[in-house]
Amino acid sequence: MQKPYVPRLAIAAMLALGVGWSQQARAIPAFSRQTQEPCTSCHIGAFGPELTGRGRTFKLLGYTEQAGDGPSWWEHFSGMVLGSFTHTAAGTPQAKPSAHSGANDNFALDQASLFYGGRIYDHIGAFIQLTEDGINRRFHVDNVDIRYARQQDVLGVDTILGISANNNPGVADPYHTLPAWGQPFVASALAPSPIAGAILNGGLAGQVYGASAYARVGGMVYAEAGIYNSLSRDVAHYGGLDPNALQLANPATFWRVALQQETNRRLFEVGAFAMNAALRQPGSGADRFLDWGMDASFQFLGNRTHMFTGYGRWLHEDQTLNGTFGGGNSANLRDHLSELRGNLSYWYQQTYGVTGGIFRTTGSADAILYQASPVGGSVAGRPNTQGYMAELDWVPFGKPDSYLSPWANLKLGLQYTAFSRFNGAGQNYDGFGRNASNNNTLYLFAWVAF
């Protein structure tokens, strides 16, 4: 996760910067070794994390389906390396993206991860990721999702029931509209990030532990409800996480409901979700966040030669900043944020992909919470940011007869993100002469999983 460019620890800014904007990458061949299925079986574009219907079912069943007696124990372990080159339209000499990078044109080892993935026992499986963050140079516990799941008839209806112990609200979700698994699936950690984002947009990722219960009923309804609490500072420290992260004042609750119409070849989904969380501000009370929103998806897989997907999400956050306002760090007791994101993708022969997307964040004006500072600040005192992204992908392997299948896979991508507005303005948004378009970012990446 990126560090804030803004010097002050304004709560919304701290929650937003880098978290959710710079996605964590996940894709592992251990599942392929367990099922003896190619990557294309569960993933659109032959590479994770974007799931097909088969992949959603495999996930909801707790990663437990296997071919025969399953693989050897060591075949449940996978590795992943993500390397990249980032160029922004104008460098950031006043505020370098990280302590180990230059002002622009940075090559980086974004992350290297070790995974355990797959069945542990009959109905118990796990997806556990440990990551070396190459940007901030730290090794830490990343995604954890341990599940117990069963598929059975309930009142004559085919139902999957499960429990997930995990460390990020939304990570158990089988769709690609919530922030935890939303597009873009990777993004530069060395490009300027907007000043604000909703807490559900990665603000608690990895810093909490919790559990959610879920059900998919009749292939038409998916529902999940979960509860989360902060890791203790000691556990966070030993897990390589930030021991100084703000703690939840009381357990956060999360729920989501989706209606879907799904076959092996297409998906239509509409849903709603919400999270309620309160973060303790030392010495000045707790800030409350109510996140809620709606989402929709479609996937058309056809005969797998031409595949189309579309994902949309609208997320609104009501903030009651008792602690931040009480401490004099915001101008308003109540602020709000709204995020809108939509993406369309096309894949040809599960090998060549093109994605286009738009994003927009709007929110309250707050001259104290959002202040002018080089690159990451807002002279307008507003979080408003909008732009578009485009991405080209090439996945040469991952098909049934591919080289090294199921032992390794590779994705090469070229991503461009353009901003028409950044932190409240198009021109001189930070008060130091920087324009939104100066943050336009070219991101080339090579993503290897084995």
Added chain:
Amino acid sequence: MTLHRPLAAAAVLLALAAPAFAAGDAARGAESFKNDCAACHTVVQGGPNRVGPNLFGVLGAKAGEGRGGFHFSPAMARSGLTWDEATLIRYLQAPRRVVPGTTMSFQGVDDAAEAADIVAYLATMK
């Protein structure tokens, strides 16, 4: 009476069409099998079992038996089914309705026509 004649004629036509429909198209079935089934099942003689069993020669076989030692669910093993055309077509549309408790997580193909096509294709693999 005259009003009923067109309906009767339509019923006759449908009845005549039904067997052809059920017979399925093996070529289309091969394509459907590739898209819907091949991730979990091999179909060539001597092919390995995956998440699901090898399906070579499945038409006419007893459900839950053989298949190179595949670990069938107890529900499948005691289903008592024989995979004739009609049973397979029903099963492919809603596996867990035909065999409650089966570990086959697949929710089913789109419709009876597609199921019939797949069965027609499987009939060629023997």
